[in-house]
Amino acid sequence: MGTDSRNGAEKYAWLDELNPAQRRAVTHGAGPLLIVAGAGTGKTRTLACRVAYLIARGTDPGRILLLTFTRRAAQEMLSRAAAVIERGTGATARAWGGTFHAIGNRLLRIYAKAAGLNAEFTVMDEGDAEDLLNVIRHDMGLHGREKRFPRKRTCLAVYSRCVNGVESLPEVLKRFFPWCADWEQDLKELFRRYVARKQEQNVLDYDDLLLYWMRLLGDERVARQISGRFDHVLVDEYQDTNRVQAEILRGMRRGNDNITVVGDDAQSIYSFRGATVRNMLDFPRHFPGTAIAALEQNYRSVQPILETTNRLIAQSRERYTKDLWSARPGGAKPRLVTCRDEDAQNAYVIGRVLEHYEQGIPLRRQAVLFRAAYLSATLEVELGKRNIRYQKYGGLRFLEAAHVKDLVAVLRVMENPRDRIAWFRLLQLMDGVGPATAQRVIDHVQAAGNDPRAASGFTGAPAAQDQLRAFGAMAADILAPGGLPPASQVERVRRFYAPLLKKRYENPRARERDLESLEQIAGRYRSRRKFLSDLQLDPPRSTGDLAGPPLKDEDWLVLSTIHSAKGCEWDAVFLIHASDGCLPSDMATDTPEEIEEELRLAYVAMTRAKDHLYVTWPLRYYHTWHPHTDRHSYAQPSRFLTPEVVARMEGESAGEMEREDESSGLAARRDIAAEIRSMWE
DNA sequence: ACAGCTGATTTTTTT
DNA sequence: AATCAGCTGT
Numbered sequence: 001m002g003t004d005s006r007n008g009a010e011k012y013a014w015l016d017e018l019n020p021a022q023r024r025a026v027t028h029g030a031g032p033l034l035i036v037a038g039a040g041t042g043k044t045r046t047l048a049c050r051v052a053y054l055i056a057r058g059t060d061p062g063r064i065l066l067l068t069f070t071r072r073a074a075q076e077m078l079s080r081a082a083a084v085i086e087r088g089t090g091a092t093a094r095a096w097g098g099t100f101h102a103i104g105n106r107l108l109r110i111y112a113k114a115a116g117l118n119a120e121f122t123v124m125d126e127g128d129a130e131d132l133l134n135v136i137r138h139d140m141g142l143h144g145r146e147k148r149f150p151r152k153r154t155c156l157a158v159y160s161r162c163v164n165g166v167e168s169l170p171e172v173l174k175r176f177f178p179w180c181a182d183w184e185q186d187l188k189e190l191f192r193r194y195v196a197r198k199q200e201q202n203v204l205d206y207d208d209l210l211l212y213w214m215r216l217l218g219d220e221r222v223a224r225q226i227s228g229r230f231d232h233v234l235v236d237e238y239q240d241t242n243r244v245q246a247e248i249l250r251g252m253r254r255g256n257d258n259i260t261v262v263g264d265d266a267q268s269i270y271s272f273r274g275a276t277v278r279n280m281l282d283f284p285r286h287f288p289g290t291a292i293a294a295l296e297q298n299y300r301s302v303q304p305i306l307e308t309t310n311r312l313i314a315q316s317r318e319r320y321t322k323d324l325w326s327a328r329p330g331g332a333k334p335r336l337v338t339c340r341d342e343d344a345q346n347a348y349v350i351g352r353v354l355e356h357y358e359q360g361i362p363l364r365r366q367a368v369l370f371r372a373a374y375l376s377a378t379l380e381v382e383l384g385k386r387n388i389r390y391q392k393y394g395g396l397r398f399l400e401a402a403h404v405k406d407l408v409a410v411l412r413v414m415e416n417p418r419d420r421i422a423w424f425r426l427l428q429l430m431d432g433v434g435p436a437t438a439q440r441v442i443d444h445v446q447a448a449g450n451d452p453r454a455a456s457g458f459t460g461a462p463a464a465q466d467q468l469r470a471f472g473a474m475a476a477d478i479l480a481p482g483g484l485p486p487a488s489q490v491e492r493v494r495r496f497y498a499p500l501l502k503k504r505y506e507n508p509r510a511r512e513r514d515l516e517s518l519e520q521i522a523g524r525y526r527s528r529r530k531f532l533s534d535l536q537l538d539p540p541r542s543t544g545d546l547a548g549p550p551l552k553d554e555d556w557l558v559l560s561t562i563h564s565a566k567g568c569e570w571d572a573v574f575l576i577h578a579s580d581g582c583l584p585s586d587m588a589t590d591t592p593e594e595i596e597e598e599l600r601l602a603y604v605a606m607t608r609a610k611d612h613l614y615v616t617w618p619l620r621y622y623h624t625w626h627p628h629t630d631r632h633s634y635a636q637p638s639r640f641l642t643p644e645v646v647a648r649m650e651g652e653s654a655g656e657m658e659r660e661d662e663s664s665g666l667a668a669r670r671d672i673a674a675e676i677r678s679m680w681e
Numbered sequence: 682a683c684a685g686c687t688g689a690t691t692t693t694t695t696t
Numbered sequence: 697a698a699t700c701a702g703c704t705g706t
Contacts, residue, residue, distance in 0.1 A: 070696080101696050126695085151691085151699060206696055272694060372693045374697095394694080402698090434684045463684090563694045587693055601694080 011056055014084060018042075018049065025293040026050045028260070032287035034238075034280070035262040038324045039309070039607035040300025040569065043262050047236060048077055050260060051095060052084035054232055061085075065230045065252070066097035069237040069270075073567050074098045077236060096230070100245055104209035107226065108216070115216045121202045123536055127400055128421050129205045130156050135424065136193045138435065142186055150180045150187070159191050163207040164274030166243045201420065210244045217251025227254040237567070238263035238283070242274035250286060257287055265320050266313050267604050269563060271597055281320070298324040300569050302331025305606070305613050308648040312640060313603045316596060334606070334613035336641065336649040341620040344655025346382045348616060349574050353388075353557060356572050356612065363389070367558040367570040369605045371583045375576065376559050383557065394561030399535060403501055403511040404518060408535065410493045414478050415532055417450040427455075429500045430471075432463030441468075453479065470496055486531045487523040494519065562605045573609035578602070579617040579635040602640045615641070615649070 015023055022042055025035050026049045037043035047066075055061050066081075068074040078097045096103065105123065112119035124132070130152040142149045150158070158180065161172045169188055173181045180187065198205065204212065217223040233252055235241070238261035241249075253259050265277045284290040298306055303326045310323045339345035353366055370376050373395020383390050398404055406429060412422035420442055427438040441458045448454035456472025459465075474496040478489050494515050501515075502508045525531035558570065577583065583605075584598030606613060617637050 099696060148690085148701075153699085209696085270695075273696075374692085397695095428684095432684065436683060561694065585693055597694095 012053075014049065014052075014087060018046070019297055021293055021295050021297070022046045022049070025260075025295070026053050028291055028293070030256070030258050032257050032283070032290040033260040033293065034283050034290050035260065035293045035295065036264065036280075036320070037262050037295040038264055038298065038322075039267060039604070040298040041295035041324065042297075042299055043264075043295065044073075044077060044080060044236075044567070046295065047234060047260070047262055048080035049084055051077075051081040051234065055085055055095075059231050061095045063229065063231040064095040065103070065233045066095050067100055067103060067233065067235045067249075068097070069099065069240050070564075070567070071099055071102070073236055074102075076567070100241075100248070101206055101209045104213040104248075108204075108209065108212055111216055111222065111226065114219070114222050115212050117204075117212065118202050121204050122416070122419075123209070124198075124203050124205045124421070125399070125536060126156065126206065127405060128203075131421055131425065132197060133159075133190065133194055135435075136197060137190060140186070140190065140193070142190070147182060150177075150183060154180065155187065155190060158187060159194070160207050161274060162191075163211055164242045164244055165276075166247075201418075210248065214244050214248050214251065217248060217254075220254070223251045223254040227252045227256075231256070232258045232260070235259070235261040237267075239265050239268040239277050239280050240270040240275045241279050242276060243279070244274070246279045246282075246286070253287070257289070259287060265318075266316065266600055267566065269566065269597060269601050269604055271593070277318075294322070296322055296324055298326050299328070300610050301326060301607065301613075302328045302611055304331055304333040304648065305609050305611075308334050308613070308645060309603060309606045311642075311645045311648055312606060313599070314644070315640065315642065316599055316603075317592075318596070331611060333648065333650045334609070334615060335652050336637075336646060337614055337616040338637070338651070338653045339616055339618045340653075340655025341622065342378055342618045345576060345616050345618045346379045348654035349379065349576060349614070350382060350386065350388070352574070352614060353572070361571045363555040363557040365570050366572040366574075367560055367565065367568070367608065368574045368576055369560055369562050369565050369608065370576050371562060371585055371601065373561055375582060379576070380559070388557060389555065390557040390559050392559040394564035398514065398517075401511075401514060403497075403505065404514055406501075407490070407493050407497055407515055407518065408532070410474075410497070411489065411528060411532060413452055414475065414489070415528055417445065417452050429497075429504070430461070430464040430467040432461050437461045437464075467500070485523075486525045486528050487519050489528060490515070490519040490522045562601050565608055566604055569608050569610055571610050572612035572614075573606070574614045574616065575602075575605045576616050577618070578615045578638045578641065580637065580639050581635065582617075583638050583640070599640050602638065616654070 015026065018026060019042075022045070025033065025046050028050075035043070035046065037046065051064060051066065054064060066074070066077060068077055074097050078095065081095065098106070108115055108117060108121075109119050112121070133155050134152045137149065137152065137155070154177070158169070158172060158177055161167070161176055162169055165172065167175075169191070170184060173184055173187075198208070217226065230252070233249065235249065240263075249259065249261075261280070261283060263280045265280055268275060268277045284292070301309070306324055306326045313319065314323075337345075337348055339348055349368060353363070353368075356366055357363060368376065368379065373392075376392065380390070380392070399408065406426060409422040409426040412419050413426060416422075423442045423445070424435075424438050427433050427441050428435070433441070437460060440460055441455055444458045444460075445452065445454050448457070452475040453472050455475070456469045458468055461468070474492055477492050478484060484492065494512075497515070498512070501511060505511055522531055525534070560568075575583075583602055584595055588594040588598050606615065617635060619635060621633055621635055
């Protein structure tokens with residue numbers, strides 16, 4: 001902040017660029033504010049301007065807390081706010097900002113003692129949490145019986161649901177996991193031990209970051225102190241917060257009630273994580289005196305796109321926000337493209353992408369969206385063949401790939417030899433080492449003062465002798481005084497890991513390339529600790545991030561799950577696999593609530609488009625488990641594409657459509673094969 | 682006692 | 697494609 005010679009009029013000049021509703025929201029004074037903002041109504045801009053406004057009015061940036069849902073949104077918001085501030089005041093200011101989890105992490109380290117934690121706690125990712133559950137489950141002997149025990153993923157999902165939804169285990173099982181109801185007692189014991197183990201090892205999982213934060217605020221004195229750090233709290237994507245987060249916000253406003261939340265109930269797509277629109281509806285009750293601002297003018301999409309998406313969301317049974325109106329008349333109708341099969345869909349999408357590219361829309365301003373990450377697999381192959389670069393968001397993240405986790409586990413052990421989860425993982429890569437031997441090696445290392453090099457002295461696993469020795473040699477190189485830079489350490493681990501990888505995986509080449517990328521990333525770091533903690537807290541979000549340092553003018557097509565596309569916009573958007581079973585997903589059609597959420601997903605996807613929207617679906621799906629036979633089934637277009645919606649779109653088809661009935665009708669009448677055989681009888 | 686293999690089963694979305 | 701229970705061989 002500091003010295004500012006500009007007069008008031010100049011200082012707030014940017015306010016004139018806002019519409020009246022936005023300006024009301026931005027200039028709202030003290031007290032709670034709920035901004036109901038439809039898709040593309042300038043929500044980010046409004047929030048960024050509000051931050052700038054508060055600062056211009058004298059609020060210390062360090063006393064503003066900005067909570068967002070995704071890391072991407074946090075960065076976007078902070079940089080935009082900084083830009084507005086700089087324009088208005090010439091100052092550079094930095095507010096507290098980040099995801100709930102990241103801020104939780106930060107605050108818990110400051111208030112560790114009050115939270116009953118050791119400030120050195122480490123954060124487990126989801127895979128680690130699953131592995132830990134798996135070990136405990138094994139200890140408990142939860143196998144056999146007449147029915148299969150829920151898989152580790154499911155166990156973690158159940159646990160997470162209980163925590164995030166603040167619901168009891170029996171309730172959660174009944175409502176969301178009825179097929180696991182038989183295991184209630186075992187699950188309860190599993191979770192009890194899981195919590196105990198985490199506390200013993202001083203580790204927190206993602207949910208703990210919220211849970212401990214919430215509990216910390218349960219103490220009135222602590223809550224007053226923490227909330228006293230901030231004059232204003234602002235929250236983005238409020239429709240996607242869960243009950244724990246709502247409770248946290250209440251605790252964070254013990255001192256004053258300056259809180260701004262922004263949300264759109266039509267874009268609530270995270271109920272599987274316990275998010276509830278109720279938070280938005282109940283907000284005025286939780287914060288009496290709430291002012292409400294509604295943003296209804298859409299600046300993003302051309303009129304015909306908005307007409308279609310308004311029709312789409314009109315099917316929603318529970319809806320509070322109004323229809324949007326466009327500030328951008330003209331433009332083309334969205335296209336609904338029926339494709340012969342997936343190949344035709346890929347060809348169509350690529351054709352159109354290139355066409356737009358020729359017309360001057362760079363690849364990075366075009367996006368292909370889909371319900372589930374695997375749905376882009378064949379498209380990715382095709383893009384690869386044609387040398388079209390792309391960046392994929394969502395789905396399996398780089399760090400979750402088995403081979404990457406393997407390599408990272410080695411580094412983690414070097415960093416913290418007490419990390420049992422990492423040891424457990426890497427030791428089992430070796431011949432003749434399973435869970436039992438791994439435990440014994442870990443105990444052996446611990447007895448030797450937690451020196452990773454001591455692993456080579458373990459003699460209980462004859463088949464793994466050489467590998468353990470190789471491990472010890474590598475550890476000696478990496479831990480040598482003076483040390484190696486992180487990139488060299490990764491290179492050294494790669495050398496150790498290469499033979500193990502070859503033995504373990506079918507096509508090691510692609511996986512090796514990933515590890516080379518990891519080495520490149522490590523090259524940007526000077527310390528291993530920073531490298532590892534960044535990987536944990538701010539992992540590369542897309543597989544494309546890893547293809548080395550991005551060149552300035554390089555252009556990539558964006559591929560993204562719908563969930564990861566939230567808050568983004570592109571000139572041209574392709575929603576692929578818009579067939580029933582994919583959207584709505586077959587996995588989410590059990591209850592009306594689930595189907596409603598799938599509808600909102602379709603809405604989120606389609607409202608990302610500014611100028612061009614294509615909705616494509618393949619008529620025919622081949623069954624991959626019979627690659628050589630012509631086994632296929634016919635799909636239906638998504639149930640959300642009702643006649644009212646379709647009426648506002650342009651129909652089109654791609655790929656030769658066979659007249660299946662006609663030809664099969666003719667074939668049935670004559671058996672040509674039999675006729676030819678009969679020539680030789 | 683243990684590792685490693687086999688074949689059945691399941692398959693979303695993310696901090 | 698990954699997970700997991702049960703089986704088999706050391």
